[in-house]
Amino acid sequence: MQEQNFEYVLLVIGTLVVAIIVSTILRKLVSHLINKNATTLKADPTNFYFLKNALPFLIYAAALLFILLKIPGLRNFGAALFAGAGVFAAVLGFASQKAFANIISGVFILIFKPFKVNDWIILGEKWRGWVEEITLRHTVIKDMENQRIIVPNSVISDETIINSHYLEKRICKKITFGISYDSDISRAIDIIISEAQKHPLHIDYRTDEDKAEQHPDIPIRVGDWADSSIPINAYIWAGSPEEANLMKSDLLQSVKKKFEESNIEIPYPHRTVVQKQSGKTI
Structure with missing residues (x-):
C-alpha cells in the first residue's frame, strides 16, 4: 500500500x-x-x-x-x-466571473481585432502606448516612458479605443499655435506652413487631382477667438503616430523661434481687475 x-x-x-x-x-x-x-x-x-x-x-x-x-x-x-458538475459550475462561475470575463474578452479581442500587437492605441482617458502582448487575462501596453501598463481584458471591452494603426498607419496631426490679437495672422500662417513643409517627417499626401485643383498641402484653420489668443490649427500628414509626435515637438520649437524673429507674440492669459468703489481699472 x-x-x-x-x-x-x-x-x-x-x-x-x-x-x-x-x-x-x-x-x-x-x-x-x-x-x-x-x-x-x-x-x-x-x-x-x-x-x-x-x-x-x-x-x-x-x-x-x-x-x-x-x-x-x-x-x-x-x-x-x-x-455534481452543475453545482460546481455554478459555484465556480460565481467565484471566477471576473476571470472568465477577462478570458472571453481576450478571445473577442483575438477574433474582432480592435487592435493588434505593435499597434499604438489610446484606451479611454487613462492609457496610451504600444500594444506589447495580449494574454488570456490581460493586455500589456508599453507607454512612452517604457513602462508596462497591464489592463484586464474585461476593462478594455468597456473602454473606447483609439487605434492609430487601424487599417493604415499614416495620420493627419492637428497642431495648434496660439498668437496674440495684435500679431500679424497672415505672417504667422506663412511661417507655420514654411516650417512644416521643411520638416523631413512631413508627407504630402495630395493626389495629382488635388494639386491641379490647388488644394493646400497643409490646411490651416483659425480655431476660435479665445480669451487671450487666436488659436491657429495646422493639419499636417505624417507616416505614423510616432513620427507625428516627433514632428509636433520639432515644429513647436522651430515655429516659436520664427515667431520671435518676426515679432509675433505667443500670449499668456491676462486678467483685468475692476475696482467697483472707485470705478478705476487696476
Missing part, C-alpha cells in the same frame, strides 16, 4: 515536472518562431502571442486530467466531481 502511494506521489510529481518543462519549451519555441517568421510571412503576430500564452493553461489542464485518470482515488473524486 505504501509502495503504491509512493508511486502515485512520483506520478504526480513527474507529471507536473513534465508539464512545466513542456510548457517552458513550447513557449520559447513559439516565441522564437514568432520573432523569426512573423515579419517574413507578413502575418499578424497577435494570434501567435495569444496562442503562446494559452499553451500553459492547456498543458496544465491536460496534466491534471492525466493525474485524475491514473490515480484510482482521484478518479472516483473526478467522477463525483463531474456528477
Whole structure:
C-alpha cells in the first residue's frame, strides 16, 4: 500500500515536472518562431502571442486530467466531481466571473481585432502606448516612458479605443499655435506652413487631382477667438503616430523661434481687475 502511494506521489510529481518543462519549451519555441517568421510571412503576430500564452493553461489542464485518470482515488473524486458538475459550475462561475470575463474578452479581442500587437492605441482617458502582448487575462501596453501598463481584458471591452494603426498607419496631426490679437495672422500662417513643409517627417499626401485643383498641402484653420489668443490649427500628414509626435515637438520649437524673429507674440492669459468703489481699472 505504501509502495503504491509512493508511486502515485512520483506520478504526480513527474507529471507536473513534465508539464512545466513542456510548457517552458513550447513557449520559447513559439516565441522564437514568432520573432523569426512573423515579419517574413507578413502575418499578424497577435494570434501567435495569444496562442503562446494559452499553451500553459492547456498543458496544465491536460496534466491534471492525466493525474485524475491514473490515480484510482482521484478518479472516483473526478467522477463525483463531474456528477455534481452543475453545482460546481455554478459555484465556480460565481467565484471566477471576473476571470472568465477577462478570458472571453481576450478571445473577442483575438477574433474582432480592435487592435493588434505593435499597434499604438489610446484606451479611454487613462492609457496610451504600444500594444506589447495580449494574454488570456490581460493586455500589456508599453507607454512612452517604457513602462508596462497591464489592463484586464474585461476593462478594455468597456473602454473606447483609439487605434492609430487601424487599417493604415499614416495620420493627419492637428497642431495648434496660439498668437496674440495684435500679431500679424497672415505672417504667422506663412511661417507655420514654411516650417512644416521643411520638416523631413512631413508627407504630402495630395493626389495629382488635388494639386491641379490647388488644394493646400497643409490646411490651416483659425480655431476660435479665445480669451487671450487666436488659436491657429495646422493639419499636417505624417507616416505614423510616432513620427507625428516627433514632428509636433520639432515644429513647436522651430515655429516659436520664427515667431520671435518676426515679432509675433505667443500670449499668456491676462486678467483685468475692476475696482467697483472707485470705478478705476487696476
